[in-house]
Amino acid sequence: MTTIPVGRPRSRALADALRPGDRVLLAVQRDPSQEDPSLADLHPIATLARVTDKTDRGSRGVILVVEPTSRYRLISLLQTVPYWTARAELAEETSGGDEAQILATALRDHLRELAPGDSQLHELLRETRDPAVLADRVAAWMDTDDAKKTEVLLQLDVTARLRRVAELINEARAKAELRSKIDGEVRKELGKHQKEAMLRQQLRAIQKELGEGDDKDELREKLDAMELPEEVREVVDRELRRLDQVGPNQAEGNVIRTYLQWIADLPWTDRAPASSDIDAVAQKLEEDHYGLDDVKRRILEHMAVLKLSGASSNAARGTILCLVGPPGVGKTSLAQSVAAATGRPLQRVSLGGVRDEAEIRGHRRTYIGALPGRLIAAMRKAKVKNPVIVLDEIDKMGRGWQGDPEAALLEVLDPEQNKNFTDHYMELPFDLSEVLFIATANDLSTLSAPLRDRLEIIEVTGYTAEEKVQIAHRHLVPQQLVKAGMPEKSVLFADEILAAIVRDYTREAGVRQLAREIQKVARSVALDVARAKTDEHGEREAVTVTSEHLKKSLGKPRFLSDMAERGNAPGIAAGLAWTPVGGDILYIETTKMPGKGRLEITGQLGDVMKESARAALAYLRSRADEYGVDPEFLEKHDLHIHVPAGAIPKDGPSAGVTMFTALASLLTGRRVRSDVAMTGEATLRGRVLPIGGVKSKVLAAHRAGFKRVILPKLNERDIDDVPESVRGELEFVIAEEMREVLAAALEPDPVAVDAGPTTPSTPKGGGEGAVIA
Ligand SMILES: Nc1ncnc2c1ncn2[C@@H]1O[C@H](COP(=O)(O)OP(=O)(O)OP(=O)(O)O)[C@@H](O)[C@H]1O
Numbered sequence: 151m152t153t154i155p156v157g158r159p160r161s162r163a164l165a166d167a168l169r170p171g172d173r174v175l176l177a178v179q180r181d182p183s184q185e186d187p188s189l190a191d192l193h194p195i196a197t198l199a200r201v202t203d204k205t206d207r208g209s210r211g212v213i214l215v216v217e218p219t220s221r222y223r224l225i226s227l228l229q230t231v232p233y234w235t236a237r238a239e240l241a242e243e244t245s246g247g248d249e250a251q252i253l254a255t256a257l258r259d260h261l262r263e264l265a266p267g268d269s270q271l272h273e274l275l276r277e278t279r280d281p282a283v284l285a286d287r288v289a290a291w292m293d294t295d296d297a298k299k300t301e302v303l304l305q306l307d308v309t310a311r312l313r314r315v316a317e318l319i320n321e322a323r324a325k326a327e328l329r330s331k332i333d334g335e336v337r338k339e340l341g342k343h344q345k346e347a348m349l350r351q352q353l354r355a356i357q358k359e360l361g362e363g364d365d366k367d368e369l370r371e372k373l374d375a376m377e378l379p380e381e382v383r384e385v386v387d388r389e390l391r392r393l394d395q396v397g398p399n400q401a402e403g404n405v406i407r408t409y410l411q412w413i414a415d416l417p418w419t420d421r422a423p424a425s426s427d428i429d430a431v432a433q434k435l436e437e438d439h440y441g442l443d444d445v446k447r448r449i450l451e452h453m454a455v456l457k458l459s460g461a462s463s464n465a466a467r468g469t470i471l472c473l474v475g476p477p478g479v480g481k482t483s484l485a486q487s488v489a490a491a492t493g494r495p496l497q498r499v500s501l502g503g504v505r506d507e508a509e510i511r512g513h514r515r516t517y518i519g520a521l522p523g524r525l526i527a528a529m530r531k532a533k534v535k536n537p538v539i540v541l542d543e544i545d546k547m548g549r550g551w552q553g554d555p556e557a558a559l560l561e562v563l564d565p566e567q568n569k570n571f572t573d574h575y576m577e578l579p580f581d582l583s584e585v586l587f588i589a590t591a592n593d594l595s596t597l598s599a600p601l602r603d604r605l606e607i608i609e610v611t612g613y614t615a616e617e618k619v620q621i622a623h624r625h626l627v628p629q630q631l632v633k634a635g636m637p638e639k640s641v642l643f644a645d646e647i648l649a650a651i652v653r654d655y656t657r658e659a660g661v662r663q664l665a666r667e668i669q670k671v672a673r674s675v676a677l678d679v680a681r682a683k684t685d686e687h688g689e690r691e692a693v694t695v696t697s698e699h700l701k702k703s704l705g706k707p708r709f710l711s712d713m714a715e716r717g718n719a720p721g722i723a724a725g726l727a728w729t730p731v732g733g734d735i736l737y738i739e740t741t742k743m744p745g746k747g748r749l750e751i752t753g754q755l756g757d758v759m760k761e762s763a764r765a766a767l768a769y770l771r772s773r774a775d776e777y778g779v780d781p782e783f784l785e786k787h788d789l790h791i792h793v794p795a796g797a798i799p800k801d802g803p804s805a806g807v808t809m810f811t812a813l814a815s816l817l818t819g820r821r822v823r824s825d826v827a828m829t830g831e832a833t834l835r836g837r838v839l840p841i842g843g844v845k846s847k848v849l850a851a852h853r854a855g856f857k858r859v860i861l862p863k864l865n866e867r868d869i870d871d872v873p874e875s876v877r878g879e880l881e882f883v884i885a886e887e888m889r890e891v892l893a894a895a896l897e898p899d900p901v902a903v904d905a906g907p908t909t910p911s912t913p914k915g916g917g918e919g920a921v922i923a
Pocket residue numbers: 438439440441442476477478479480481482483484590621625626660661662665
């Protein structure tokens with residue numbers, strides 16, 4: 151295919167008459183400048199071509215797209231106005247036979263080597279099998295002058311044509327080589343001076359792109375216009391003077407500029423118009439969060455105290471709100487609501503894994519690539535001096551060899567010092583006293599005492615199944631539908647469906663997994679939504695999620711009730727554990743075998759837990775008679791205690807009661823009732839001592855379907871913290887003595903057969919580091 155611009159009036163007259171599909175003869179003039187050629191002025195061989203497209207450009211002529219098909223020999227001109235017509239006959243070519251084939255193959259190979267990267271050429275070579283056509287196409291593809299191309303056109307002997315094309319290629323190659331050689335030499339001669347000038351120009355362009363270099367004046371203007379504390383102003387003036395002294399391209403200049411840029415970007419005096427309207431906060435918290443009444447009340451109290459004390463922020467007052475709880479219970483989103491309601495922007499500073507003081511307080515400017523710490527970086531992003539800053543995962547801050555980040559954080563939170571917080575990089579005091587800090591943590595036990603002392607701790611323990619359904623119904627479903635790009639009301643999740651998702655597909659204290667599962671379901675019904683009928687107002691009917699949809703999008707139920715997992719042989723008891731991600735069920739398995747009275751303990755237990763296992767056994771031995779255990783049997787048998795999910799380390803004293811119960815069950819042959827879960831520390835004398843995390847543990851028991859929960863006497867008052875709906879469905883047994891525990895936990899009669907060790911199959915969820923508190 152080729153395009154032909156048509157301009158001369160007579161050709162134009164023809165072009166106007168042509169329609170796509172018409173055929174036309176294309177003849178070549180011997181002298182292109184001649185206006186009115188006769189037959190003798192044309193080369194004798196013309197090309198017959200099919201018109202495939204035509205673009206009329208008005209006064210600028212017509213563009214024809216043509217597809218040449220064969221050579222024709224011109225015999226005579228028949229007419230010259232309004233356009234030329236000619237008589238012509240097909241020009242016979244001599245095919246060239248095998249020789250032409252061999253030449254064509256050589257030509258192909260040669261071209262492939264010459265231009266390995268030219269995909270258009272490669273396609274052409276691949277597609278063209280006929281040697282005659284190959285020669286024509288290669289000649290058309292080449293970048294050579296028209297006279298030479300015309301020679302190829304006139305050549306009717308195919309072998310001669312192929313040879314000519316090969317020659318032309320060699321010529322072109324030689325020319326190209328010569329040119330690149332000359333280019334190389336010229337370039338070498340380009341003097342050092344010119345090269346530098348060129349590089350400099352490029353450098354300026356790069357600096358401009360990066361916003362450096364020539365923007366010195368811009369920076370100066372910005373700094374001049376800013377309202378800055380006096381001390382800062384002095385430093386700015388000094389640094390600007392230094393910047394004038396160093397050349398524009400020196401590294402030092404860059405360091406100064408970056409520093410000044412930081413000063414220019416920090417909110418030294420700007421404030422968001424923050425309100426301290428408690429009602430607005432109350433309303434926003436209520437709108438965005440279901441339940442959590444206690445938590446909301448405590449947040450409001452804290453805000454009220456701030457308002458009354460006249461302090462502009464909690465940092466100024468010296469106590470910081472700290473929301474503690476498992477992941478996904480809404481800690482961050484509570485902080486977001488507070489920020490939104492008070493009109494302050496929110497920034498998050500993640501402290502998880504921070505081990506280096508410099509992360510908080512920055513690196514000194516003498517280090518290459520030094521930058522301010524995370525707090526100053528957050529302030530820069532906040533753009534005002536009174537934002538809400540969420541200190542995320544304050545409990546996961548480590549202590550490395552490069553200074554103690556906690557000390558730096560304490561300074562940030564200390565009302566005496568945070569008015570003049572000095573970052574190592576800035577070397578200027580920055581006022582953090584108007585920041586409203588809110589910390590979040592999963593686990594309080596790892597917080598140091600000084601830090602804890604600064605925090606007003608509010609626990610967000612986790613939700614019951616009903617609460618989760620309500621949260622999903624009111625918040626998660628609309629949120630997730632919008633996230634999936636669907637209208638808010640396009641999919642209906644009935645409460646039973648939500649309850650099924652909570653029960654069968656999630657096992658968590660918060661609602662994060664639940665939100666994900668809802669999104670999965672929403673996405674899988676998206677097609678149904680798109681196909682749904684529209685009503686008379688043009689609105690689509692909502693798609694109702696069915697249990698079939700759940701099966702299709704989420705698969706088989708992922709979690710069976712904990713009780714179903716459990717074997718029913720004597721020797722297994724369900725304990726309740728507290729973990730940083732919420733309460734959990736922890737089975738204790740025991741088994742016996744002939745031996746010498748030894749006790750084996752496995753399952754990655756910490757020292758405290760191992761000791762409580764030994765204490766439990768010691769107590770049982772000392773009361774063998776009372777519990778109907780044969781002391782001789784104990785001497786001749788080894789016992790083994792295992793706590794499954796062996797890969798997760800566990801520790802703490804609160805499994806004491808459960809270990810004792812499991813051992814007593816094993817040795818008496820009385821099974822532990824399958825609907826009982828328990829927690830409590832056991833003493834050597836059989837007393838039951840209190841433990842922590844009752845609310846989370848009870849919620850976990852309820853979640854797992856247990857009906858009776860055994861708790862230490864001294865934890866009785868903690869039951870009040872448990873939501874009423876859960877309390878109503880559980881029976882609490884309060885125990886002071888191990889005897890009472892056994893009475894409530896064991897089935898009355900021994901089972902006849904010893905079924906041997908039975909393993910609760912699936913490892914428990916809950917992430918790493920399960921800890922019994
Ligand atoms: N009571 C609630 N009402 C409405 N939405 C809630 C509630 N609790 C949690 N959510 C929603 O659950 C999601 C997860 O909450 P969020 O990210 O705040 O959890 P988090 O406790 O901060 O977790 P992490 O500690 O992992 O950061 C958010 O979309 C939030 O809106």
